[in-house]
Amino acid sequence: MKRIHFYILAFAFMGANLVVAQDNQEDKKPQGHINNNKFRQLYQEFATPNMYRTASGAPGKAYYQQQADYEMEIELDDKNQKIYGVETITYTNNSPDDLEYLWVQLDQNVRAKNSPARLKNGAKIPRLERTSKFVGSYVADPFDGGFNIDYVKNSKGKPMSFTINQTMMRIDLPQALESGDKVSFSIKWRYNVNNHVKKRGRSGYEFFEKDGNRAYVIAQFFPRMAVYNDVEGWQNYQFWGNGEFALPFGNYKVSITVPADHILDATGKLQNRKNVYSKEMMKRYERALNSYDEPVIIVTQEEAEAAEKDFSNKKKTWKFYAENVRDFAFASSRKFIWDMQAVDINGKKVMAVSMYPKEGNPLWEQYSTKAVVSTLKTYSNHTFDYPYHKAISVHAKNQGMEYPMICWNYGRPSEDGSYSERTKFGMISVIIHEVGHNFFPMIVNSDERQWGWMDEGLDTFMQFLAEQDFAKAHPESVESTGGKYPSRRGEPSKIVPYMKGGQDRLSPIMSNPENVYQLGPNAYGKPATGLNILRETIMGHEAFDHAFKTYAQRWKFKHPTPEDFFRTMEDASGYDLDWFWRGWFYTTDFVDIGIESVKKFQVRTRKAGGGSFVYFVGEDDDRYSKEYEGKSVVKNDENLKEYLMDNFSAEQRATMNDPKYFYEVAFNKPGGLVMPIIVECTYEDGTTEMMEYPVQIWRKNDNLAKVVIASEKKIKNLQLDPKLETADIDTSNNMWPNEEGQSDFNQFKEKKTIKQKK
Structure with missing residues (x-):
């Protein structure tokens, strides 16, 4: 028909x-108006293209970025829950500007006793409150987790002048660092490690009362260089807790000393494997290198349970080297079970790795590494081939956090080993999400401190695609849901409750993460849904996928802005989308x-x-x-x-x-x-x-x-x-x-x- x-x-x-403006009260003539057409171009919102960032959304001929290389010696004191470190930073000024001072991030200071972040949200008397929270809020002394800086010295060992402002430290240079020059300096520091289950936070330890052990997931643990770029100079916006991190790329040479019976993995390639692995672990590792179908257990549950009973007084040092990464993190515990599987990423071998205590089984042994494998394949297909040699998923209660090559993820069965479908899918989803963060922002290195949606939203969109691929690769996992993965975010209907909420509690996506009421829907759900609408309804798969991949490949190992993303999506697809960016990202309007x-x-x-x-x-x-x-x-x-x-x-x-x-x-x-x-x-x-x-x-x-x-x-x-x-x-x-x-x-x-x- x-x-x-x-x-x-x-x-x-x-x-x-x-x-039309209100009639003039005297002559009743209508007043004029500006161009408020929904389809007008984003000239007022966007910066003028320049030699650093082009109108097409690509890096310009004069684009630059700084480099920060680190050499660190770290020691984890398990008995006293402290961490000590000495680091040497070599900072290369690739900008056209001469720099009079440097800014270093001290993110652990958000947990200092006198941190203003403790008071940022205000408070009121609750009608009912749990005893533990009451004690923590009104009775117990605040946990003191801030950095203690012992010294800052130049390459000749002489003290350097520095000033600490909350979570930022300014180092004053005796003479300006000229364009193209390098400077090296050392910082010695220490701090108390927090219990991330009780005190919350993106890193710390979990204490297991039954066996007296701790599992550590350690990040933001060293003073880190802030970003200096062509957009805003130094990104020295304070760390208040929600807005995450902006970091330059560099090379890391790190030695980490822990109790001798700990199992440890981290960002970077392990340099002394034969010194820290047992002979049996080495045999299993060699077998895992060629196991593409299923994980190989490197440390068994039986071995981990045996290690829990003995607390070694000896120490062991693990050495890592990481090239061209924006950060460094590690996990360490004698409780860890360890498995690995090889993944073929277009002819390149990548190791998918999982670390988890017995409390994570049987769920983690069954699904964690499978989720890592599937994630690397899906994201590589839609962006670029995963460039690093491994990706690690670490089990940590109530956690979901990402770093180069390593991430922490929640999802714990009941004590008898049983678990609900909600727990299972929640665990798989958070692993996909956090492993996916290797692509956004660990490689496509956006400014999380200012634009939380650029990593969370893009990653949540890709997570939605990866979840569907996981269901196809593992149909047995979705039998209970009729063969469809129960994605929490991505489908347009699921953002409706947020979109129709009260305007006094809504913010545009283009808002700083610290300044929104509902960060999850705002920075994760709404951007992911918007991209899904573009792909499924407005642009189609072919046009969208080409443009999205173009953006990822243009900006891998670089620092993109929102405008670079918006411009590239239009430039590579031939779609004029200014109406969409303006409405969906710059306003709280609804459909x-x-x-x-x-x-x-x-x-x-x-x-x-x-x-x-x-x-x-x-x-x-x-x-x-x-x-x-x-x-x-x-x-x-x-x-x-x-x-x-x-x-x-x-x-x-x-x-x-x-x-x-x-x-x-x-x-x-x-x-x-x-x-x-x-x-x-x-x-x-x-x-x-x-x-x-x-x-x-x-x-x-x-x-x-x-x-x-x-x-x-x-x-x-x-x-x-x-x-x-x-x-x-x-x-x-x-x-x-x-x-x-x-x-x-x-x-x-x-x-x-x-x-x-x-």
Whole structure:
């Protein structure tokens, strides 16, 4: 069945999105307005392209980034839960600027006794509170976890002047560091390691009362160089706890001393494997290097349980070297079970690794490394081949945090080993998410401190794709859910509750993570949903995937901004998406499109003055019937096609449809966001057809759009957005006829008539 569509845009005014200011009280003349068309370009929001960042979204010819190389000697004191370190930083100034001072991040100071971060959210007296929280809030002394800086010295061993401002330390240089030069300096430091289960935080230890052991996941543990770039100079915004990290790339040479019976892994390549592995561990490791189908256990549960009973007083040093990474982290415990599996990433071998205590089994042994393998494959297919030699998933209660090559993840069975489907999928999802962070922001190195969505949102979008791939690779894991992975975020319908929330608790995506009420939906869910809508509904897989991969490859091992992402997505796809970025990322507007009216017409024709004329007559309108009563008028049900034949050639006639029904459909838009109009049409004979109108249908009128449908069949009903593709917050206006069997148009007409009578 063929049909003909005619687009009719109904104009209240010829200007787009016209907003007229209040009438002048004196002369009642309308006031002018600025261009507030939803489709205007983002010239006001974007910075002017320059030699560092081009208008296409690619790095410019003069793009630069700084480098920070580290040599560190670390010791973990398990008995006293302290960490000690000495580091030498070699900082290379690749910028065109001479630098008078350097900024170093002291993120552990967020847990210092006098940290302002403790007071940032204010407080009120609760009606009911757990005893443990009451004690921690009002009775116990605050935990003192801030850095103790013993010294800062130059390469000749002489003290350097420094000033600590909360979580930032400024090091004053005796003379400016000129463009192209390097400077080396050393810092000696120490701090108390926090219990991340009780005191929270992205790193720390968990204490296991039954066996008296601790499992450490250690990060942000050393003074780290801040970013200096062409966008804002030094990124020295304080670490308040939510906004994460902005870091330069560099090379790391790190020695970590821990109790001799600990199992440890970290960012980088292990340099002294034979010194820290037993002979049996080495044999298993060699076997794992060629095991592409299943993990090989390097340290068994039986061996880990035996180690829990003995607390060695001896020490062992693990040595690592990491090249071109933005950070360094490690995990250490005598409780760890350890397994590894090889992954083929387009001919390159990568090791997928899991570390977990017995409390994580049987769940972790069954699924953790499988999730790592699947994640590396999916992300590599959509971005670039994973460049590092390993990816590690470490079990840690209540954690979900990422670093180069290593991450911590939650998901713990009950003590008897049983677990719910929710626990299982929660664990798999967090592993996919955190391993995926290797790509965003560990390699595509965005500024998390300022733009949390650039890593969390992009990663959550990729997580959604990876979860579906995991279900395909492991169908047994999704038998209970009908073969579909129960993704928490990504599908448009799941962001609706957030989008229709109170505006006083909503912030645009383009907000600093510290300044939003609901960080999860704001920085994770909404950006991921937006990208999903672009891929599935607006751009299509081919155009979107090419553009997304172009962005990832342009900016791997570099520092992109939001504008670089937005510009690249348009540049590589040929889609003008300024309307989407503005609405979805820069505002808290929402999608709400409805069917306002459906009017059925007949077509009547007459010949006059040597020409043919066509009249559309509403089924409740007898105006034309009276005007042409008794005259030569042909109705469309009397074979309109034949009557019109003399207007077309024989070749054209052979391809013409024969429409018998004409409908004018009016769509309104109570919501602020423009979106394509997707309509499912059900005909009287039960057949259905999808009709899609591009978003540009709103370009000249932001409130109302009309279309004409010429069909051979009678329409029974229409449904907007039948697959819930656009995050429409109110579907009650998406059907015609409505539930009462009366069209919205007729209801509207009745109300209007009553109002006029009054």
